[in-house]
Amino acid sequence: MSADYKPVSWTRSKAVYDSVMLVGIVLYLLAFLWIGPRLQSVTLPPDAPTMAMKAYGSCAFLMLTLVLCIGPLARLDTRFLPLLYNRRHLGVMTCAVAAGHLFAVLDWHFAYSPTPPLAALLGADTAFIPFGIFAFLVLLAMACTSHDFWLVFLGPPVWKALHMAVYAAYAAVVVHIGFGALQDARNPTLAIVVMLCTATVCALHLAAARREHRRDTSLATPAPEPPWLVAGRADDIAENRAIVVRPADGEAVAIFRHQGRLSAVSHVCAHQNGPLGEGRVVDGCITCPWHGYQYRLEDGTSPPPFTERIATYRLRLDGRLVLLDPRPNPPGTPVPPLELPA
Ligand code: HEM
Numbered sequence: 001m002s003a004d005y006k007p008v009s010w011t012r013s014k015a016v017y018d019s020v021m022l023v024g025i026v027l028y029l030l031a032f033l034w035i036g037p038r039l040q041s042v043t044l045p046p047d048a049p050t051m052a053m054k055a056y057g058s059c060a061f062l063m064l065t066l067v068l069c070i071g072p073l074a075r076l077d078t079r080f081l082p083l084l085y086n087r088r089h090l091g092v093m094t095c096a097v098a099a100g101h102l103f104a105v106l107d108w109h110f111a112y113s114p115t116p117p118l119a120a121l122l123g124a125d126t127a128f129i130p131f132g133i134f135a136f137l138v139l140l141a142m143a144c145t146s147h148d149f150w151l152v153f154l155g156p157p158v159w160k161a162l163h164m165a166v167y168a169a170y171a172a173v174v175v176h177i178g179f180g181a182l183q184d185a186r187n188p189t190l191a192i193v194v195m196l197c198t199a200t201v202c203a204l205h206l207a208a209a210r211r212e213h214r215r216d217t218s219l220a221t222p223a224p225e226p227p228w229l230v231a232g233r234a235d236d237i238a239e240n241r242a243i244v245v246r247p248a249d250g251e252a253v254a255i256f257r258h259q260g261r262l263s264a265v266s267h268v269c270a271h272q273n274g275p276l277g278e279g280r281v282v283d284g285c286i287t288c289p290w291h292g293y294q295y296r297l298e299d300g301t302s303p304p305p306f307t308e309r310i311a312t313y314r315l316r317l318d319g320r321l322v323l324l325d326p327r328p329n330p331p332g333t334p335v336p337p338l339e340l341p342a
């Protein structure tokens with residue numbers, strides 16, 4: 001973790017996640033391209049490039065739907081957090097599958113145009129294609145900047161703003177399909193799938209927002225004397241996990257629970273700004289979900305021989321409410337963990 005440390009950025013969980021995703025994508029495409037035509041009882045089944053365009057396009061849409069569902073699912077139930085950690089890999093794969101869709105479109109829809117396929121695509125007089133191009137460019141920009149290097153280079157606020165454009169991309173894909181393929185009213189399956197996916201994304205986001213709102217209003221007690229803030233209820237923090245508190249001015253703080261005691265540290269990892277509060281306590285140390293850097297609960301320093309340090313914070317209890325002093329202590333300052341009454 002310090003200068004001599006070689007971070008292992010390819011963890012077993014990432015390998016398992018990527019393998020499951022890859023197998024899922026291959027199985028979906030095979031099923032669509034190989035089994036699909038055999039199930040059709042039409043005299044002239046669609047040609048191979050059209051099937052490829054449909055297979056890659058629908059696969060990319062389903063993957064994008066999954067990418068957007070993971071965030072609210074993880075907020076509703078911490079068991080989904082492992083999916084959140086590796087979501088960037090899923091985003092890159094979605095872009096690759098969308099590129100497959102684009103190549104299939106170029107291969108067929110514009111193959112017989114007297115102008116070069118790309119020029120014909122860009123000059124096509126259709127309402128839905130610009131929406132698809134916009135969505136693809138957003139996915140490409142996100143995939144190209146997904147590496148941690150770009151997070152450090154652009155800074156977390158810019159990087160996050162760029163990646164929030166995924167919502168605009170999703171809306172653009174829905175319009176792309178609605179103005180394009182759905183104009184062919186012969187097969188309702190695509191319309192049903194698109195409606196179900198869009199409704200699921202909206203419903204999950206609403207449910208997560210409503211839950212957070214309920215939590216915030218249930219914490220609306222008389223404000224404690226400054227500088228203390230109400231951070232949450234001790235009972236809402238799962239063992240070896242954290243809640244993240246974002247003071248109006250100041251850095252986000254992660255409050256971890258471990259063996260009946262609470263400790264508050266910066267939510268921002270000293271390695272590459274990873275979201276520490278989404279990590280867990282492993283072997284008695286806070287462990288970053290991105291590359292596994294570790295910090296001690298009692299002073300925010302990495303265990304020897306490593307030398308990283310993060311800011312610690314003071315906590316106190318008001319009944320079962322946890323109060324936080326949002327002023328950071330200098331990185332590595334010891335703060336005894338707060339004992340919870342039995
Ligand atoms: C460069 C960008 C894109 C171009 C040029 C493009 C082009 C097309 C074209 C020509 C169609 C056929 C429409 C029809 O049958 O009337 C289509 C359908 C479709 N596209 Fe795209 N598209 C692009 C990006 C995307 C992206 C990024 C996604 C998803 C993430 C997507 C998902 C779909 C889907 C699901 C269909 C319907 C397939 C079906 O008929 O079953 N497209 N696209």
Ligand code: FES
Pocket residue numbers: 269270271272273274275288289290291292293
């Ligand atoms: S371990 Fe790399 S960002 Fe935390």
